[in-house]
Amino acid sequence: xxxxxxxxxxxxxxxxxxxxxxxxxxxxxxxxxxxxxxxxxxxxxxxxxxxxxxxxxxxxxxxxxxxxxxxxxxxxxxxxxxxxxxxxxxxxxxxxxxxxxxxxxxxxxxxxxxxxxxxxxxxxxxxxxxxxxxxxxxxxxxxxxxxxxxxxxxxxxxxxxxxxxxxxxxxxxxxxxxxxxxxxxxxxxxxxxxxxxxxxxxxxxxxxxxxxxxxxxxxxxxxxxxxxxxxxxxxxxxxxxxxxxxxxxxxxxxxxxxxxxxxxxxxxxxxxxxxxxxxxxxxxxxxxxxxxxxxxxxxxxxxxxxxxxxxxxxxxxxxxxxxxxxxxxxxxxxxxxxxxxxxxxxxxxxxxxxxxxxxxxxxxxxxxxxxxxxxxxxxxxxxxxxxxxxxxxxxxxxxxxxxxxxxxxxx
Amino acid sequence: xxxxxxxxxxxxxxxxxxxxxxxxxxxxxxxxxxxxxxxxxxxxxxxxxxxxxxxxxxxxxxxxxxxxxxxxxxxxxxxxxxxxxxxxxxxxxxxxxxxxxxxxxxxxxxxxxxxxxxxxxxxxxxxxxxxxxxxxxxxxxxxxxxxxxxxxxxxxxxxxxxxxxxxxxxxxxxxxxxxxxxxxxxxxxxxxxxxxxxxxxxxxxxxxxxxxxxxxxxxxxxxxxxxxxxxxxxxxxxxxxxxxxxxxxxxxxxxxxxxxxxxxxxxxxxxxxxxxxxxxxxxxxxxxxxxxx
Numbered sequence: 001x002x003x004x005x006x007x008x009x010x011x012x013x014x015x016x017x018x019x020x021x022x023x024x025x026x027x028x029x030x031x032x033x034x035x036x037x038x039x040x041x042x043x044x045x046x047x048x049x050x051x052x053x054x055x056x057x058x059x060x061x062x063x064x065x066x067x068x069x070x071x072x073x074x075x076x077x078x079x080x081x082x083x084x085x086x087x088x089x090x091x092x093x094x095x096x097x098x099x100x101x102x103x104x105x106x107x108x109x110x111x112x113x114x115x116x117x118x119x120x121x122x123x124x125x126x127x128x129x130x131x132x133x134x135x136x137x138x139x140x141x142x143x144x145x146x147x148x149x150x151x152x153x154x155x156x157x158x159x160x161x162x163x164x165x166x167x168x169x170x171x172x173x174x175x176x177x178x179x180x181x182x183x184x185x186x187x188x189x190x191x192x193x194x195x196x197x198x199x200x201x202x203x204x205x206x207x208x209x210x211x212x213x214x215x216x217x218x219x220x221x222x223x224x225x226x227x228x229x230x231x232x233x234x235x236x237x238x239x240x241x242x243x244x245x246x247x248x249x250x251x252x253x254x255x256x257x258x259x260x261x262x263x264x265x266x267x268x269x270x271x272x273x274x275x276x277x278x279x280x281x282x283x284x285x286x287x288x289x290x291x292x293x294x295x296x297x298x299x300x301x302x303x304x305x306x307x308x309x310x311x312x313x314x315x316x317x318x319x320x321x322x323x324x325x326x327x328x329x330x331x332x333x334x335x336x337x338x339x340x341x342x343x344x345x346x347x348x349x350x351x352x353x354x355x356x357x358x359x360x361x362x363x364x365x366x367x368x369x370x371x372x373x374x375x376x377x378x379x380x381x382x383x384x385x386x387x388x389x390x391x392x393x394x395x396x397x398x399x400x401x402x403x404x405x406x407x408x409x410x411x
Numbered sequence: 412x413x414x415x416x417x418x419x420x421x422x423x424x425x426x427x428x429x430x431x432x433x434x435x436x437x438x439x440x441x442x443x444x445x446x447x448x449x450x451x452x453x454x455x456x457x458x459x460x461x462x463x464x465x466x467x468x469x470x471x472x473x474x475x476x477x478x479x480x481x482x483x484x485x486x487x488x489x490x491x492x493x494x495x496x497x498x499x500x501x502x503x504x505x506x507x508x509x510x511x512x513x514x515x516x517x518x519x520x521x522x523x524x525x526x527x528x529x530x531x532x533x534x535x536x537x538x539x540x541x542x543x544x545x546x547x548x549x550x551x552x553x554x555x556x557x558x559x560x561x562x563x564x565x566x567x568x569x570x571x572x573x574x575x576x577x578x579x580x581x582x583x584x585x586x587x588x589x590x591x592x593x594x595x596x597x598x599x600x601x602x603x604x605x606x607x608x609x610x611x612x613x614x615x616x617x618x619x620x621x622x623x624x625x626x627x628x629x630x631x632x633x634x635x636x637x638x639x640x641x642x643x644x645x646x647x648x649x650x651x652x653x654x655x656x657x658x659x660x661x662x663x664x665x666x667x668x669x670x671x672x673x674x675x676x677x678x679x680x681x682x683x684x685x686x687x688x689x690x691x692x693x694x695x696x697x698x699x700x701x702x703x704x
Contacts, residue, residue, distance in 0.1 A: 013510060013511075014510075017510055317506075318508060320506075321506045321507075321508060322508075322519070322523075323467075323491060323494075324465075324467060324494065324500050324506070325494070325495065325500070325519050325520040325523065325567065326491055326492065326494045326495020326496070326520050326523045326524070326571070327491060327495075327522075327523045328487075328488040328491040328492065328523070329487055329488060329491070330488065331523055403468075404467045404468075404491075404494075405462050405467045405468045408467070408502075408506065
């Protein structure tokens with residue numbers, strides 16, 4: 001529309017005339033849009049990373065953990081303490097591992113047992129934050145990850161003091177990327193480093209143990225350290241074919257229940273379930289924080305209203321002149337609404353550019369992989385526009401209602 | 412037929428005891444092509460009358476027909492459209508938008524008619540060329556002399572080719588050279604057949620008019636035809652007295668023009684109107700007080 005283009009020009013003119021005020025108003029909208037877009041994109045990014053990890057591990061991977069975990073949102077937080085769950089139940093033992101292995105269609109079952117204790121490298125203070133995990137030679141296969149240097153221990157080395165380091169630990173403990181043949185002390189015993197794992201793609205805020213900071217030792221060795229009974233943190237297993245996932249899930253459940261004397265004090269998690277749990281937590285968090293961010297967008301809207309009201313008062317004489325030369329109330333109204341819309345549109349477009357920059361910055365400086373979707377950008381720009389129209393309307397109506405003669409007399 | 416026809420137009424401000432009558436049952440008709448000058452002291456209702464004729468203001472009572480159409484009771488938006496298409500305003504304080512260039516100011520009424528930007532600039536440019544301000548197109552109003560500024564304002568009033576131009580003391584803020592420029596321009600516009608209504612304090616300017624109307628306290632006290640190029644006879648008296656204005660008169664707030672006005676009582680028609688007014692009990696303390704003096 002011809003009038004609309006003229007309006008936009010007029011709006012830009014008057015925004016320029018009050019540069020500082022307009023900039024501050026835009027800032028309100030800008031901060032709101034930036035925070036909404038960034039928070040949602042971080043949430044989306046984490047969701048994608050979790051999904052990527054699950055695909056990496058394979059959708060048919062089954063995780064058996066001690067304790068009962070309800071996959072409903074209300075008990076999500078119990079997942080956070082799942083490392084302690086073993087103490088609440090009978091726990092999983094070597095026996096259970098054998099039961100799982102004996103289940104039809106199970107190709108492999110890998111135990112993960114956390115051995116408490118601190119790791120000491122000669123010439124350095126002992127490190128208590130290292131996770132020592134007893135596992136077996138199938139672990140790289142089931143976790144779909146290979147050693148970067150050296151070799152993973154095989155079944156012949158069960159019982160001997162060999163270790164494979166998570167990628168982060170090589171540097172942290174030995175200050176070299178491939179400390180093959182070097183040794184450390186763990187619970188009074190000397191362990192030789194046999195290999196270093198590739199980097200595990202661990203999503204941020206993951207509820208699982210971070211294998212990059214773990215040392216893998218053979219499960220039989222761990223059993224010896226724990227005097228014959230190392231409780232299992234979890235058992236990872238895969239069916240021979242993905243189509244058996246559900247049936248294997250059911251038969252493992254019934255067999256383990258029988259082995260535990262009819263008690264269901266363990267949980268079999270399919271990947272889809274653990275994804276659902278992560279996603280529901282993320283959704284909760286993301287919607288909460290973006291709700292707060294949306295409030296700042298609202299505050300930005302109030303800023304627009306304030307600026308427009310001042311502008312209307314300041315420009316009463318101008319409104320009078322425009323009405324005298326034949327502007328209808330509607331035309332005056334749309335002029336002021338256009339101004340509000342231009343303000344919020346400019347603010348939200350600048351916000352999109354800043355969001356993209358923040359996104360890049362996060363990708364470079366942190367392990368986050370925020371994903372900026374055009375949907376969320378469009379949505380937040382639309383939101384900003386609606387805020388602009390809604391909050392620009394009241395001052396515009398006030399401007400349009402002015403009587404031409406009294407507006408002309410106003411100086 | 413009369414272009415502007417006012418019947419019993421009154422304008423009151425305030426209510427009750429504070430009521431102030433700005434226009435008191437004015438009857439006036441202006442024919443097409445007239446150059447009417449309206450004179451009178453400050454507060455006599457000249458500007459109120461112009462604002463009502465220009466549809467900027469509404470009368471409290473009375474009928475107003477513009478070009479045969481009753482416009483007294485129109486809605487604000489319809490009034491805006493009539494202002495846009497049929498009336499051009501020229502104000503004492505120019506009332507140009509300070510942030511727009513001369514050509515954009517001239518083109519402003521076209522914006523509200525939905526004319527395309529290119530055509531707007533073309534029309535406005537042609538008009539500025541016609542009034543000899545072609546080189547000043549892209550000057551801001553603050554960069555123009557007073558006379559030029561008022562000429563730009565007149566161009567704005569003309570852009571929609573309205574049948575009526577209302578000029579409310581267009582020379583009030585101008586020096587004599589600027590006044591001359593503006594009055595010559597208004598006179599040329601009148602020559603093309605446009606009706607011009609001019610409010611002025613300056614009796615000299617009645618030279619350009621074909622008719623002079625004198626107002627006092629909201630009523631028309633005298634109405635005369637004049638010849639082009641001559642100061643109207645009644646106004647000439649004001650001009651004569653103006654040179655003899657005493658300090659006492661000034662202090663008393665009585666302008667020379669008011670002293671020079673023909674006696675109100677001489678107008679039998681108007682005194683009849685006044686007695687009618689008294690019957691209606693529209694209290695006008697200001698008038699009676701002045702009569703007592």
